[in-house]
Amino acid sequence: MSDNSIPKIVISRLPVYLRALSRMINKGQLVTxxxxxxxxxxxxxxxxxxxxSHFGEFGKxxxxxxxxxxxxxxxxxxxxxxxxxxxxxxxxxxxHAITRYQGFADRGxxxxxxxxxxxxxxxxxxxxxxxxxxxxxxxxxxxxxIQIAMLAIPAEYAQKVTDTVVDAGVRAILSYxxxxxxxxxxxxxxxxxxxxxxxxxxxxxxxxxDLMSQPL
Amino acid sequence: MSDNSIPKIVISRLPVYLRALSRMINKGQLVTxxxxxxxxxxxxxxxxxxxxSHFGEFGKxxxxxxxxxxxxxxxxxxxxxxxxxxxxxxxxxxxHAITRYQGFADRGxxxxxxxxxxxxxxxxxxxxxxxxxxxxxxxxxxxxxIQIAMLAIPAEYAQKVTDTVVDAGVRAILSYxxxxxxxxxxxxxxxxxxxxxxxxxxxxxxxxxDLMSQPL
DNA sequence: GGATGTGAATCCGTTCACAGCT
DNA sequence: AGCTGTGAACGGATTCACATCC
Numbered sequence: 001m002s003d004n005s006i007p008k009i010v011i012s013r014l015p016v017y018l019r020a021l022s023r024m025i026n027k028g029q030l031v032t033x034x035x036x037x038x039x040x041x042x043x044x045x046x047x048x049x050x051x052x053s054h055f056g057e058f059g060k061x062x063x064x065x066x067x068x069x070x071x072x073x074x075x076x077x078x079x080x081x082x083x084x085x086x087x088x089x090x091x092x093x094x095x096h097a098i099t100r101y102q103g104f105a106d107r108g109x110x111x112x113x114x115x116x117x118x119x120x121x122x123x124x125x126x127x128x129x130x131x132x133x134x135x136x137x138x139x140x141x142x143x144x145x146i147q148i149a150m151l152a153i154p155a156e157y158a159q160k161v162t163d164t165v166v167d168a169g170v171r172a173i174l175s176y177x178x179x180x181x182x183x184x185x186x187x188x189x190x191x192x193x194x195x196x197x198x199x200x201x202x203x204x205x206x207x208x209x210d211l212m213s214q215p216l
Numbered sequence: 217m218s219d220n221s222i223p224k225i226v227i228s229r230l231p232v233y234l235r236a237l238s239r240m241i242n243k244g245q246l247v248t249x250x251x252x253x254x255x256x257x258x259x260x261x262x263x264x265x266x267x268x269s270h271f272g273e274f275g276k277x278x279x280x281x282x283x284x285x286x287x288x289x290x291x292x293x294x295x296x297x298x299x300x301x302x303x304x305x306x307x308x309x310x311x312h313a314i315t316r317y318q319g320f321a322d323r324g325x326x327x328x329x330x331x332x333x334x335x336x337x338x339x340x341x342x343x344x345x346x347x348x349x350x351x352x353x354x355x356x357x358x359x360x361x362i363q364i365a366m367l368a369i370p371a372e373y374a375q376k377v378t379d380t381v382v383d384a385g386v387r388a389i390l391s392y393x394x395x396x397x398x399x400x401x402x403x404x405x406x407x408x409x410x411x412x413x414x415x416x417x418x419x420x421x422x423x424x425x426d427l428m429s430q431p432l
Numbered sequence: 433g434g435a436t437g438t439g440a441a442t443c444c445g446t447t448c449a450c451a452g453c454t
Numbered sequence: 455a456g457c458t459g460t461g462a463a464c465g466g467a468t469t470c471a472c473a474t475c476c
């Protein structure tokens with residue numbers, strides 16, 4: 001049943017479903033079930049059915065889900081039935097890796113412009129893309145109506161650059177800088193900070209184990 | 217009050233608190249409050265107090281929290297009062313960026329070994345670290361008793377490599393491969409997939425806005 | 433006065449379990 | 455028989471609001 005306001009956490013799982021479904025299609029699998037999908041993802045089948053039920057009735061009782069149909073539906077829901085242009089800010093190691101990462105293009109995103117403030121880097125090419133000077137951000141993003149930016153810059157510049165890209169019309173930011181950003185309500189932010197992931201995992205790594213497993 | 221089993225979601229917020237507190241210390245700030253911290257992070261003050269209360273009473277009524285003291289406490293809780301060695305598997309763009317990323321060393325993690333299966337890359341140096349052949353994974357990780365691995369490899373190899381590092385004694389995995397991994401119960405996994413972040417943000421980017429903001 | 437720590441209340445998300453369809 | 459879709463039950467997390475202490 002199509003609901004009014006869908007929980008953020010549900011939305012965040014849809015791309016994960018999509019990822020798994022894509023793998024199935026690539027393997028030639030045509031049909032799946034909430035059970036199978038759940039097992040592959042470590043999620044309960046009830047949750048998957050409930051999540052999908054927010055948007056419609058995509059399955060057939062007794063049968064399951066047509067993989068391709070479900071992919072189409074999820075893609076539409078997530079506005080992925082188009083290509084999104086993305087700007088990368090920062091051409092250091094991370095910006096470099098992002099710009100060359102094939103995974104974006106494969107899944108609906110095109111890095112179409114990259115900026116840096118270092119004159120040494122401006123004018124160089126990454127993945128066939130010329131690095132532009134940061135002073136051009138507002139002009140270029142507005143011209144091309146780019147709404148997504150990825151920040152691959154040090155924490156100390158992150159808020160200022162955020163303000164700039166927001167001013168340029170960006171409405172979604174994926175930041176690799178390890179700092180919480182302030183943005184207006186109409187802008188979404190996601191963070192990628194590998195260290196926070198590691199730091200929460202070490203909570204569960206009791207030091208004792210260290211002593212047990214000796215070098216052989 | 218120190219509780220028995222602390223919710224995962226609480227643990228996952230502690231590194232974020234730590235990040236913010238570190239910035240405060242760097243700015244010379246000695247004292248903060250749940251209010252201030254919450255505002256900086258976009259979290260309610262009650263939540264911060266409740267989270268911390270799982271582990272002890274770290275604040276002073278009427279005053280707030282000593283920043284440095286709180287950092288010390290959180291670091292201990294998360295087992296960060298030591299250095300953790302990390303193995304990177306895969307020396308492509310992502311592995312390269314990870315290995316050179318200063319943020320790990322600054323926050324308690326040392327990338328101390330890197331592997332690749334491509335003979336072309338084995339023997340080359342990244343950040344002063346020689347790339348070793350993947351066939352050495354089990355031997356080296358066991359010898360050095362390394363318990364954390366970061367996977368920077370294509371999805372199709374991810375499960376096999378996961379099995380290998382688990383066999384080698386790894387108990388925490390941070391994977392950059394866009395696929396859900398199967399691991400035994402005693403192993404923790406976190407995922408970094410920028411595309412899933414982008415894909416959930418585009419849900420909120422209605423296409424209409426496109427038409428409004430014309431190129432000028 | 434001001435900020436913590438915490439039971440109580442509320443809100444939200446997950447799981448249960450089953451009716452209903454194929 | 456098998457699997458979906460879903461109200462109901464459950465469990466957990468967040469917020470409230472206040473007693474408590476500096």
